[in-house]
Amino acid sequence: MSLNRRLYAWLLGSDIKGNTIVPESELSNSYEDQASYFFEKYSKDLLVEGLAEILHQKFSDANVEERHHAYLKPFRVLVSLLDKPEIGPRVVGNLFLEVIRAFYSYCRDAIGSELKLSYTQSGNSLISSIKENRNASEIVKTVNLLITSLSTDFLWDYMTRCFEDCFRPAKRSYTVGKSISPPPTVSELCTLLVFLLDVIPLELYSEVQTQYLPQVLGCLVQPLAEEMEVLSLPELTHALKTCFKVLSKVQMPPSYLDMEPASGSTSTVV
Secondary structure, three states, X not given: OOHHHHHHXXXXXXXXXXXXXXXXXXXXXXXXXXXXXXXXXXXHHHHHHHHHHHHHOOOOOOOHHHHHHHHHHHHHHXXXXXXXXXXXXXXXXXXXXXXXXXXXXXXXXXXXXXXXXXXXXXXXHHHHHHHOOHHHHHHHHHHHHHHHOOOOOHHHHHHHHHHHHHHOHHHOOOOOOOOOOOOOOHHHHHHHHHHHHXXXXXXXXXXXHHHHHHXXXXXXXXXXXXXXXXXXXXXXXXXXXXXXXXXXXOOOOHHHHOOOOOOOOOOOOO
16 A cells, blocks of 8 residues: 555545544444544544644755755645545645745745735746746746646635635634634735736636636725725735736636627618
8 A cells, every 4th residue: 555545544544454443423334424524523633733834834954955845845745635535625725825825935935035026917027036946936836736736716716715804804704724823914915816926827727817816806896995994004005906916917708809899870760
């Protein structure tokens, strides 16, 4: 049995022969139900906390190469976990903000002062800095592999829910892990979103720019209009600049572009 299969078996409460070792429960006797029950009750929180610890690690005493390999490790682990539908998606859903935070932090560490976010349509300077830095390029490539392993709408739906929770904390849906780290601020989410818009290849899926980004923009604009008084001037400015950035990435669906404007009636009344 491979190491991955042994890990999956351990997390799902089965032995190396595939026999379940789940304590008695009120669930059915099917393996899937028992494995899901075991993972949810015994494994999930520990796995999420362990991965969060890895993402939060500091490597001040390590050299550049050691630090780089350590940065790649949690992303690669998550890609492997996504091979197991009973495990990966449920872990990523609880941990994804920490993944994005780590992604931004690791790239900033690799690039240094050259990581400058652009709030205009073009993010060419950031992309150029990443391409010229081997370590940053590999981090971006690995995270892109992780993101493309998820559903097309996952990233943008997740960011939308993060903004909703941030603007309306009383209605928080607990998108972010409850005890993993402090909840994000509006400014932090804006920074992360602008960063993602420039480093994630949006053109891979047409619906990202024609459907999902308009939804993100709507999620930003409506709360800004309703909750403007509770934001500080720097937060409001940052959020508005982020709205312009998102808008610059939105594209009209091809069906709209192909439509000809209705011509005015040229008939005359006799």
